[in-house]
Amino acid sequence: MSSASLTTPAASQFVESWGSLGVLWGLNRSMARIHALFLVTDEPIELDQVARVLNISRGNASMCLKELRNWGVIQRVHKTGDRQDYYVAEPDVWTTFFRIAVERKKREFDPALNNLRHLLAEEDFSDSPKTQKRLEEMEELFSTANTILGALLANETAGRKALGLLKRVLPKS
Amino acid sequence: MSSASLTTPAASQFVESWGSLGVLWGLNRSMARIHALFLVTDEPIELDQVARVLNISRGNASMCLKELRNWGVIQRVHKTGDRQDYYVAEPDVWTTFFRIAVERKKREFDPALNNLRHLLAEEDFSDSPKTQKRLEEMEELFSTANTILGALLANETAGRKALGLLKRVLPKS
DNA sequence: CTGAGTGTTCAGTATAAACTGAAACATTTG
DNA sequence: CAAATGTTTCAGTTTATACTGAACACTCAG
Known part of the structure; x- marks a missing residue:
């Protein structure tokens, strides 16, 4: 599950539940599902991966990541020698x-x-x-x-x- | 204004503002507007009056009144010799x-x-x-x-x- | 300079929620 | 019982929100 593929049922069920639960926090479904994905994933994830795994458009994923970053609940990280943006959940x-x-x-x-x-x-x-x-x-x-x-x-x-x-x-x- | 007719601009503006503000409390627009109407009205009001003054359907008004009553934020009252149901806001x-x-x-x-x-x-x-x-x-x-x-x-x-x-x-x- | 890879934006579309209007039904009372 | 009032239901409509997909912008390697 750590490879951001949601192979295990545990992870994918968590993502979906969190998706509906997230309204409590004031997030919309996509934002909450993305947040959940980060919560159950140890490694940094990049935009295309988010879109692919959660089956949402790149545009939507981009907006949601931006918003989550504004809220300060995920952070952008970089891998050396890699131009892509990666993101991780705020650990605490x-x-x-x-x-x-x-x-x-x-x-x-x-x-x-x-x-x-x-x-x-x-x-x-x-x-x-x-x-x-x-x-x-x-x-x-x-x-x-x-x-x-x-x-x-x-x-x-x-x-x-x-x-x-x-x-x-x-x-x- | 006390006659539930929203004749004064003060009252009607309050009702509309409260309507959008009410989402904070978890009410929808109609419920919030109705609640606001009660807040700025001293006398008991009945269903038809609510629907007429706020320009919403009787069905909607009835459901909202029921819901507001369930939440305990308005109460049903009766006038002697009058069969109709009247409602007032919880005073506190x-x-x-x-x-x-x-x-x-x-x-x-x-x-x-x-x-x-x-x-x-x-x-x-x-x-x-x-x-x-x-x-x-x-x-x-x-x-x-x-x-x-x-x-x-x-x-x-x-x-x-x-x-x-x-x-x-x-x-x- | 070019174009491939990546990130962002936005007009249009889809989805969900609220509301209408009317009808059916329930309840009370003169 | 008939008239008056209150409640519930629901198909159709409106409105607000979320989402898509494609165009655009930026960056950098060659």
């Missing part, structure tokens, strides 16, 4: 998780919070006290979430420690 | 948030974790040590997330307190 699973979380906060959460704040600043709901109050609470909730997320994600080791602490402090599941 | 924003979080964990996270565990239990990656290790770490990460989420969401007041504490403890943003 926790780092992978943090990178994705950071990226998603930046892309999805922050704009949403901005949007909400603008809305509340510009629009006037003062003729409806209940509404006014609800929207203020909403803003407060988002702000709290923002603070917590920001602190957890600002620094990987600190965030990781905080999560470990949290796990120990909370009542056992 | 934090409760709304928790209900959605609980529901999404149950629907999305838990099955994904199960899936991963089954996969790791059944499949054998022992011929590839790096892969084996990565997948074990992955399982550990998911389990930690599961523990923390489970504890935070098990009880609303406790969870809320924990988040408040967390906010105070973490370095200021």
Whole structure:
């Protein structure tokens, strides 16, 4: 399986499962399958191999690899005397998780919070006290979430420690 | 605006913004718009009104109301001497948030974790040590997330307190 | 300079998800 | 029972998103 050919059923089943599971991380099917391929492959893989093994177009593979690289969950590597680009997965699973979380906060959460704040600043709901109050609470909730997320994600080791602490402090599941 | 007619621009703009923003919560556009309508409306609203004001079909409105009720973010109420069903938003924003979080964990996270565990239990990656290790770490990460989420969401007041504490403890943003 | 090998881009197409509109059915009550 | 309301279902349509495939761009060896 290490040769990026998905010869073993274990590997190929993992790739497909991860493909559907990946939506949780915010990846689309192709990105998740590619990521899974890297997770079960020890050696660096190149673009054509990805496209061939997963049965997707070169174009799609190229876009997905670029995106995964933007997210920081795979890295480009080179073999000496070889012009081709090879890629490997970020080795640390926790780092992978943090990178994705950071990226998603930046892309999805922050704009949403901005949007909400603008809305509340510009629009006037003062003729409806209940509404006014609800929207203020909403803003407060988002702000709290923002603070917590920001602190957890600002620094990987600190965030990781905080999560470990949290796990120990909370009542056992 | 309180008469569920979206006469003011403030209200209608909020509804549309919330509609696109709602994906963050895991709602689709219609559900999010309906939820927003309830957020900016003080009086109970009935199905036909929802459909008319938001310009969506009765069928869609009915399904969305049902779903929102399942999530626990709106409630059915009745007016005396009136046979029709009316709905209002859950008044507490934090409760709304928790209900959605609980529901999404149950629907999305838990099955994904199960899936991963089954996969790791059944499949054998022992011929590839790096892969084996990565997948074990992955399982550990998911389990930690599961523990923390489970504890935070098990009880609303406790969870809320924990988040408040967390906010105070973490370095200021 | 040329062209073979490789990586990127994008217009068009396919796929999946949401929504409509209408009908069938269920339930309540005057 | 008939009228009013609520729910469910579903074939057809719209809309958003992902993906393809071919053209284009870049690099480098000869």
